Amino acid sequence: MPARRNRNIALSPSLLHHSSPHQVRRRRAVASVVTPNEAEQRRAAEIEQELQLARDIQQGLLLEAAPRIAGWELTALSLPARDLGGDLYDFLRLGEGWRGIMIGDVSGKGLPAALRMAVTRTVFRHEARRDGSAAETLARVNRGVLSEIPQGMVTMLYVRLHPHTGEIFLANAGHTYPLLINGSVQEIELSGLPLGVDDDSAYREACARLLPGETVMLYTDGVVEAENPQGEIFGFAQMYSLIAAHCHLKPRALVSLLLHELRSWTQGSGQSDDITMVVLRRRLSRLGDELRSIADDVLGPARAAQLWNQFGDRIAPHERDGEDWPSLLAEIGALAQADFGRGLSRELTQQLRLTIEEYRSADRD
Template identity: 35%
Template sequence: MYFDNFTFHFDQGTPENELEKSLQREINLARNIQTSLLNGKTPKVEGGQVSGNSLPARLIGGDYYDFYPLVNGKIRIVIGDVMGKGIPAAMLMILTRGAFRSAAESTQGPGETLTAMNQAIYEDLRTLKSFVTLFCADWDPKSGTFTYANAGHHLPLCIRGKSNTIEELPKVKGIMVGGLPNQIYHEESIQLEDLDMVFFYTDGIIEAQNKEGELYQITRLKETLLQCKEKDVKEVEKAVIDTINHFTSGVPQKDDITMVLLKVFDSKADITSFNSPIF
């Protein structure tokens, strides 16, 4: 390859170059597929706002989030982190997405969804010596109830809009998907009020590193969330990404970064009819 001040010229014709170009094309196509599937249409939610964003550390990544509006007006939200990075993690992320979409349709609550997902992909994950951590929740805009179950993932943060406080959700135990067969995932519930916000995240956020090797950590995340709690979900997302970029100041991103936000505008929305699923 050489550069003549105007254009990069690649040596043509050698089998190695052809193979490299072909691989590059395929990786770009894979990236497009993943980006399209991940950052699809965000559903509209009565009485609230949801949003998600994922920034892979490499061209493609192993983080995952999804929304699934249910017939009864609830919305099912999932966030996950597949072991590893890059193309292998991305392939398993697609497997996880399929399992979630299928389980969300046929299960009653987030605990059952995780149980069904573990049943569906446990054997594959064990064969591949991999696993995925997942957190799954149902939000009911009618009652304001937020019900959740956990499969080895970080618990989301709940920002209370009226009291200016931030807390981790009450603990609920559950192991990673792919760890053991026949798992029962227990559920917990909290009540969300007007202006409350739930922030789901993957460890790429709190483990982002600066030049000195320090981690961003949960304390910085909490500070950022409290500072921008009055903003809408997209602005909060941007604020979190901006503070991470400011903190890392050019140090390459090591892990995939993913966040999902749910903000409640009116926890007991007057909803008389629902259509499902709405995308």
């Protein structure tokens, strides 16, 4: 019988680790299991991606700055909430010198709200450019919203402004009342159903003529519903009291003040809703009076009086002949810097210069 020879067989790694079909299926099943923590992370990433898309849509819809209208000051601000609501505003140039100003709040949060915003603004722009009153425009926008957005509703306030006469015509679809600021704070009480509720909704219209120095403020409910860490809302009463105590402020300063107070109130707890404000003010008729009001706004009434005691008498001649403003502004800026600091001086002279240019441009027109 032949002797047996030992054979050394080298097995490949694949053979050494060969698994049965059952073992393969089991490993795949184990690998496909996602821990709860991983699932949460994936969902959070998806939500953040969706919110970023919504932010991009919203910021693309909102104007970077309010337009300049001769004889008027306009300021607009919109701060999105953590979960991104549906606040929007818009400005339109209409026929025969009229301007359109709109503020609205679309129901919902995140991407659905952003998409509704886009549709709503498109419908609004189309209808506002057609002939018709503010009330008729909202009625048409309402039908368009119902057609294009079957679910969800929109509050909207629409103002038609004639810059030369100061006339405003307003219509309201379930939005917060606008405020008239003229030494006191008054609501312009005007109501109506939100857009997207009833196809047959009709809207009333209010009209007023703003006098030089008067201001109108439009805002969304995120202003008054801002909560502090204890869950208390900022509220209408606190907002009215704050504005009444600072009626002399111009639109930009008023918005800055309200924003500062809201941030102090929430104490960094974050917004649960968007905060949006649009403020328009009719400038004073005389340039000298407007320049003094700017000094009041930037420096405060007491400091402005101190400055104007030295320069007030020199404003009138410049107002008449329109010459040598740069020299006078340089003197005002130098004194303001010496007394109140470089920052206030720069802010003051910049606003004075822009206002002078606007008034002189209007005179040439």
